Amino acid sequence: MVWIAIRMLTGDATKFYGLLFGIAFSTLLITQQLTIFVNLIERGASGVYNVPSADVWVMDPVSRTTDVNLPMPSTALDRVRSVPGVEWAVPHLRAAASVRTKEGDLEGVSVIGVDDATLIGLPRRMASGSTNVLERPDAVVIDDVGTTRFFPEGYDPVGERLELNDQRAVIMGVADAIPSFTSQVTLYTRYSRALNFVPGTRNRLSFVLVGAAPNIDAKALATRITEETGLRARTRDEFARDGIDFIIENTGIPLNFGITVMLGFLVGVAIVGLTFSLFIRDNIKQFGALKAIGVNNAKIRKMVAAQAAMVGSIGYGLGVLGTVAFIWSFSSNPTFKGFYIPWQVPLISLAAVTLILTLTGWIALRNVLKTEPAAVFR
Amino acid sequence: MSNVALAAPVDAATAIATRGVVRDFTAGQQTIRVLHGIDLDIRAGELTYLVGESGSGKTTLISIMCGILWPTEGEVRLFGTDIYKLSDNELVDFRLRNVGFIFQQYNLIPAIDAASNAAVPLIAQGVDRGEARARAIELLAALNIADQADKLPSQLSGGQQQRVAIARALVHQPRLIVCDEPTAALDARSGRRVMDLLREVALADDRSVIIVTHDNRIFDLADRILVLEDGRITHDGRDLPKDH
Ligand SMILES: Nc1ncnc2c1ncn2[C@@H]1O[C@H](COP(=O)(O)OP(=O)(O)OP(=O)(O)O)[C@@H](O)[C@H]1O
Ligand SMILES: [Mg+2]
Numbered sequence: 001m002v003w004i005a006i007r008m009l010t011g012d013a014t015k016f017y018g019l020l021f022g023i024a025f026s027t028l029l030i031t032q033q034l035t036i037f038v039n040l041i042e043r044g045a046s047g048v049y050n051v052p053s054a055d056v057w058v059m060d061p062v063s064r065t066t067d068v069n070l071p072m073p074s075t076a077l078d079r080v081r082s083v084p085g086v087e088w089a090v091p092h093l094r095a096a097a098s099v100r101t102k103e104g105d106l107e108g109v110s111v112i113g114v115d116d117a118t119l120i121g122l123p124r125r126m127a128s129g130s131t132n133v134l135e136r137p138d139a140v141v142i143d144d145v146g147t148t149r150f151f152p153e154g155y156d157p158v159g160e161r162l163e164l165n166d167q168r169a170v171i172m173g174v175a176d177a178i179p180s181f182t183s184q185v186t187l188y189t190r191y192s193r194a195l196n197f198v199p200g201t202r203n204r205l206s207f208v209l210v211g212a213a214p215n216i217d218a219k220a221l222a223t224r225i226t227e228e229t230g231l232r233a234r235t236r237d238e239f240a241r242d243g244i245d246f247i248i249e250n251t252g253i254p255l256n257f258g259i260t261v262m263l264g265f266l267v268g269v270a271i272v273g274l275t276f277s278l279f280i281r282d283n284i285k286q287f288g289a290l291k292a293i294g295v296n297n298a299k300i301r302k303m304v305a306a307q308a309a310m311v312g313s314i315g316y317g318l319g320v321l322g323t324v325a326f327i328w329s330f331s332s333n334p335t336f337k338g339f340y341i342p343w344q345v346p347l348i349s350l351a352a353v354t355l356i357l358t359l360t361g362w363i364a365l366r367n368v369l370k371t372e373p374a375a376v377f378r
Numbered sequence: 379m380s381n382v383a384l385a386a387p388v389d390a391a392t393a394i395a396t397r398g399v400v401r402d403f404t405a406g407q408q409t410i411r412v413l414h415g416i417d418l419d420i421r422a423g424e425l426t427y428l429v430g431e432s433g434s435g436k437t438t439l440i441s442i443m444c445g446i447l448w449p450t451e452g453e454v455r456l457f458g459t460d461i462y463k464l465s466d467n468e469l470v471d472f473r474l475r476n477v478g479f480i481f482q483q484y485n486l487i488p489a490i491d492a493a494s495n496a497a498v499p500l501i502a503q504g505v506d507r508g509e510a511r512a513r514a515i516e517l518l519a520a521l522n523i524a525d526q527a528d529k530l531p532s533q534l535s536g537g538q539q540q541r542v543a544i545a546r547a548l549v550h551q552p553r554l555i556v557c558d559e560p561t562a563a564l565d566a567r568s569g570r571r572v573m574d575l576l577r578e579v580a581l582a583d584d585r586s587v588i589i590v591t592h593d594n595r596i597f598d599l600a601d602r603i604l605v606l607e608d609g610r611i612t613h614d615g616r617d618l619p620k621d622h
Contacts, residue, residue, distance in 0.1 A: 011489020
């Protein structure tokens with residue numbers, strides 16, 4: 001009977017494609033929007049992800065994220081270094097500055113000062129040039145996505161001069177970095193140079209980055225650092241989460257994406273529900289005849305379930321493929337750099353599709369089950 | 379409550395026995411009694427016509443006799459089984475094994491070919507599709523449309539569709555065949571041909587055929603004619619009453 005059910009479904013091409021379209025469209029909308037959402041809010045943690053070697057981030061108690069921070073006095077570094085279990089601790093500066101471009105425009109950038117000796121704080125990979133270019137006195141390294149903001153596409157910025165807060169700087173390399181949430185241009189330089197680029201108050205030590213000694217648990221170390229120094233200490237994962245939470249709490253992004261995902265779901269329910277009901281209504285005579293001949297309700301349920309499963313699996317597959325194609329075709333676009341489909345997202349859209357089909361299939365099925373076999377003689 | 383206890387005993391050779399069958403329909407506030415205590419015995423090997431004016435209750439009676447409509451009162455025995463004492467699923471299964479239906483509008487499934495349509499009862503019984511189709515094609519051959527086996531219903535003429543519907547009613551060799559107005563949509567000659575065909579292929583010693591019809595052109599083909607008037611059997615015999 002399942003075979004007959006499938007033939008009934010595919011035999012009505014218009015409705016079959018309508019159902020496929022509804023499911024594929026819903027899947028695409030939900031999967032694609034959730035993917036963009038997750039990738040976008042994860043950018044709130046890009047500052048943390050770009051320095052994977054730091055086990056613990058130490059900061060002023062009021063600092064919240066890599067970008068929302070209050071600098072500490074430079075003595076904080078030695079206090080952190082003296083905490084047992086700290087293998088190494090290096091200074092890390094993050095500040096806003098402005099750059100005068102060649103056209104004379106002023107553009108906001110973030111300046112990141114990385115440890116002079118170890119260069120900890122610099123993204124691990126370089127897109128062009130090597131990390132030791134920072135040896136040069138005026139050298140800065142620009143992030144790859146930032147490059148596209150300053151220069152035409154495909155342009156090699158190495159050797160370009162910038163006026164950074166009225167100081168001369170020369171781009172000597174391009175870092176392969178995860179872009180920030182705002183995709184603002186980021187310039188990396190050595191900590192001692194950064195102090196010159198970013199003039200200001202006495203306190204300019206934004207963070208102390210800490211490596212834990214072997215066999216020391218990062219979470220325990222963070223607790224100990226806080227106890228002994230009074231500073232706020234977060235493990236890498238906690239601090240990444242802080243950055244993501246900050247985006248979630250302070251932007252309309254979750255609401256906007258939530259609305260779109262909900263719309264995707266509702267459109268799915270509407271298209272699939274309507275088409276499914278029409279399909280069942282068109283075939284109600286046949287279903288009635290089958291019931292009279294001797295097909296029981298359990299078998300009828302199985303038939304409709306098979307139809308739903310067929311529409312669901314093909315439509316869902318098309319929707320996910322569509323999302324993959326979308327992400328893939330935009331992968332060279334700097335806005336989408338590093339975008340990936342988290343494994344949970346297809347599962348969520350699968351659950352949504354299942355819900356849509358269960359709901360609409362159940363409503364459509366009710367009419368079939370209600371049909372009295374005696375109706376076939378009327 | 380009709381007097382089932384006092385009703386005539388059911389003979390073992392009887393294919394269908396109804397005892398005190400009453401059927402009421404409720405429309406809004408009103409309850410209308412459509413059948414008023416039908417007692418009938420129908421033997422195997424007979425072709426029975428059920429005739430009567432529109433609204434007299436023919437469809438209602440035939441539906442009750444074949445197990446698709448519950449009587450308000452009374453009992454129906456099909457080949458010894460008191461079918462309305464069965465559970466819902468048992469009754470569905472009983473129909474699948476014992477009853478063949480020919481619907482007026484055929485109700486073929488548009489998306490599957492003639493052979494598969496004719497094979498539906500076997501497929502529903504769980505018979506392998508290939509075997510079910512082979513048995514259906516044998517019947518289509520007996521009905522002279524074996525060459526149409528691979529066509530979809532929409533590619534067949536009305537008469538060919540009806541033969542497919544007849545094949546579907548016979549393919550699982552049920553002991554009872556019911557048809558409601560099988561010739562209503564056909565011209566006189568085609569109607570007669572269908573009736574001849576039914577006599578020829580449907581009727582067997584161990585099988586009863588009941589046909590509801592208005593069509594007085596074909597009355598001579600029946601073994602027995604029952605006339606229903608306002609829910610009561612008013613005539614039962616080999617021929618129609620003179621005044622009809
Ligand atoms: N499901 C129903 N609900 C309410 N009334 C019904 C129902 N089915 C039949 N009736 C009524 O029962 C009566 C008998 O109907 P039935 O269909 O058995 O007549 P019939 O003899 O088959 O008529 P026709 O020759 O027009 O097909 C009619 O008055 C009809 O209105
Ligand atoms: Mg009728």
